[in-house]
Amino acid sequence: MATANASLPPQPSIPPIVQTLRFMRDPFSLIADATREHGDVFSLRLLGLGTWVMVGSPRLLKRVFTAPPDVLAAGVVNRQQLGFMLGGDATFCLDAEAHRQRQRLVFPHLNGRSVDAYVELVRRLSEDAIARWPLGRPFALLSEGHRLSLQVLIELLFGGSEPERRRRLLLLFERFATRGLRSLPIALPWLRIDLGRFSPWGRVLELRRTVRREFAEEIGRRWHQPLSDDGVGDLLSVLAHSRQTDGGRLSEEALLDETINLLFAGHETTGNVLTWCVHALLTHPEVRRRLRAELEEVTGGRPVTASHLPQLPYLEAVIHESLRFRPIAPMAGIRRVERPFALDDYLLPPGTIVAQCFPAMCRRADLFHHPDRFDPEHFLGRKLKPPEWNPFGGGARTCLGRGLAEMELKVIVATLEQRAQLRLAQRRVRPVRSALFFTPNRGMRVVLESRREGAAVQ
Numbered sequence: 532m533a534t535a536n537a538s539l540p541p542q543p544s545i546p547p548i549v550q551t552l553r554f555m556r557d558p559f560s561l562i563a564d565a566t567r568e569h570g571d572v573f574s575l576r577l578l579g580l581g582t583w584v585m586v587g588s589p590r591l592l593k594r595v596f597t598a599p600p601d602v603l604a605a606g607v608v609n610r611q612q613l614g615f616m617l618g619g620d621a622t623f624c625l626d627a628e629a630h631r632q633r634q635r636l637v638f639p640h641l642n643g644r645s646v647d648a649y650v651e652l653v654r655r656l657s658e659d660a661i662a663r664w665p666l667g668r669p670f671a672l673l674s675e676g677h678r679l680s681l682q683v684l685i686e687l688l689f690g691g692s693e694p695e696r697r698r699r700l701l702l703l704f705e706r707f708a709t710r711g712l713r714s715l716p717i718a719l720p721w722l723r724i725d726l727g728r729f730s731p732w733g734r735v736l737e738l739r740r741t742v743r744r745e746f747a748e749e750i751g752r753r754w755h756q757p758l759s760d761d762g763v764g765d766l767l768s769v770l771a772h773s774r775q776t777d778g779g780r781l782s783e784e785a786l787l788d789e790t791i792n793l794l795f796a797g798h799e800t801t802g803n804v805l806t807w808c809v810h811a812l813l814t815h816p817e818v819r820r821r822l823r824a825e826l827e828e829v830t831g832g833r834p835v836t837a838s839h840l841p842q843l844p845y846l847e848a849v850i851h852e853s854l855r856f857r858p859i860a861p862m863a864g865i866r867r868v869e870r871p872f873a874l875d876d877y878l879l880p881p882g883t884i885v886a887q888c889f890p891a892m893c894r895r896a897d898l899f900h901h902p903d904r905f906d907p908e909h910f911l912g913r914k915l916k917p918p919e920w921n922p923f924g925g926g927a928r929t930c931l932g933r934g935l936a937e938m939e940l941k942v943i944v945a946t947l948e949q950r951a952q953l954r955l956a957q958r959r960v961r962p963v964r965s966a967l968f969f970t971p972n973r974g975m976r977v978v979l980e981s982r983r984e985g986a987a988v989q
């Protein structure tokens with residue numbers, strides 16, 4: 532739809548094809564160049580993906596994140612991008628009232644005090660992972676990080692199922708994630724060519740059908756049995772029996788979509804951030820020493836518990852600094868203009884995509900005194916508030932799993948520091964695209980030099 536006087540922020544002075552290629556290969560350098568050229572807000576013309584307005588200023592982001600969903604919608608873009616793979620009836624893909632209702636149902640279970648109940652689970656799974664890793668032989672930490680965060684979610688959602696069944700669900704989803712959700716056609720829609728089960732994309736769709744069928748069985752069991760009688764108290768059972776504000780329960784189909792969306796949104800992101808965080812620690816020995824000293828002082832060498840977490844400000848600063856120093860994606864929070872949207876001197880027409888340009892936010896010298904240096908001091912003794920600091924997006928769409936993710940990262944990093952002596956086994960580590968995200972090349976190979984047994988929890 533054409534809008535009278537519509538105007539877009541300037542774009543980099545390179546042709547759209549070059550913008551697109553650079554965006555796919557190395558969006559971080561493209562963003563740095565465009566920010567130098569045009570400042571806090573600029574457009575990108577991405578072939579096959581449309582016009583994207585990238586916003587890298589707290590003042591403008593406040594407007595973006597507080598715009599109502601009939602002006603800037605999120606669910607509709609998420610659904611377009613991933614709904615066909617993950618299922619469209621999930622918080623991630625809904626808008627307006629349907630989104631609010633769903634968010635109210637799920638959010639409390641993944642945030643606030645609720646996540647304290649999962650600390651021990653995360654620690655135990657981290658210890659099991661360390662015990663499994665080979666000694667003295669290089670392995671890719673990234674896939675271990677993905678597996679660990681996926682395991683956490685499978686345990687949390689399906690904890691009431693038999694261990695063998697949980698293992699099967701884990702492996703199935705892992706295969707779906709590796710072969711489907713991390714494949715290039717996820718980022719480039721025009722590569723999705725289904726030529727049946729013998730074509731690469733056809734096989735991905737077949738895998739998707741299998742995942743949905745097997746997960747649906749588990750969900751159906753929980754949905755049809757009364758909560759008190761089935762002996763299953765996992766999160767999925769709780770959600771299956773929760774009432775929305777209109778009094779109704781989620782349908783089995785909605786529960787299936789929500790589950791698959793949570794598994795995707797929750798495991799990939801957390802695993803990527805974890806790996807970059809370990810990379811930062813392995814390349815900054817002084818930060819690591821200080822972190823270990825804090826852990827020793829607070830835990831006395833014992834396994835980390837929920838009550839330790841608020842006493843570990845340096846650990847929190849290390850995790851926030853990792854999120855800042857190595858953004859896992861070029862955008863954090865994407866909206867589509869539904870009605871003409873005024874942003875400073877520009878009037879964005881319907882159909883335009885507006886995104887938080889998170890890498891530009893992370894490199895702002897007015898927010899971070901040495902933006903190009905990894906330094907947890909950036910977050911010590913100060914609390915940056917949204918819209919200055921939004922690694923989890925913003926406004927009504929802020930990440931549903933933020934509390935869980937932050938807790939997981941703290942517990943896993945603390946356990947690694949206490950129990951595992953890792954070293955990098957790769958000379959050059961750089962970000963490479965993995966569908967929607969940027970991860971360390973070669974999965975970041977590390978060597979476990981030694982492990983330490985833990986003392987009992989007190």
Ligand code: HEM
Binds near residue numbers: 684865922933
């Ligand atoms: C470090 C890890 C994570 C990062 C960096 C991250 C980041 C984000 C971002 C940037 C958004 C978009 C927000 C927006 O549109 O404004 C988002 C949305 C979302 N995230 Fe996360 N996330 C992480 C972990 C998780 C976990 C563990 C879960 C769940 C188990 C989760 C579930 C979701 C869901 C369901 C949404 C959609 C929310 C909505 O549209 O209302 N995420 N996340």
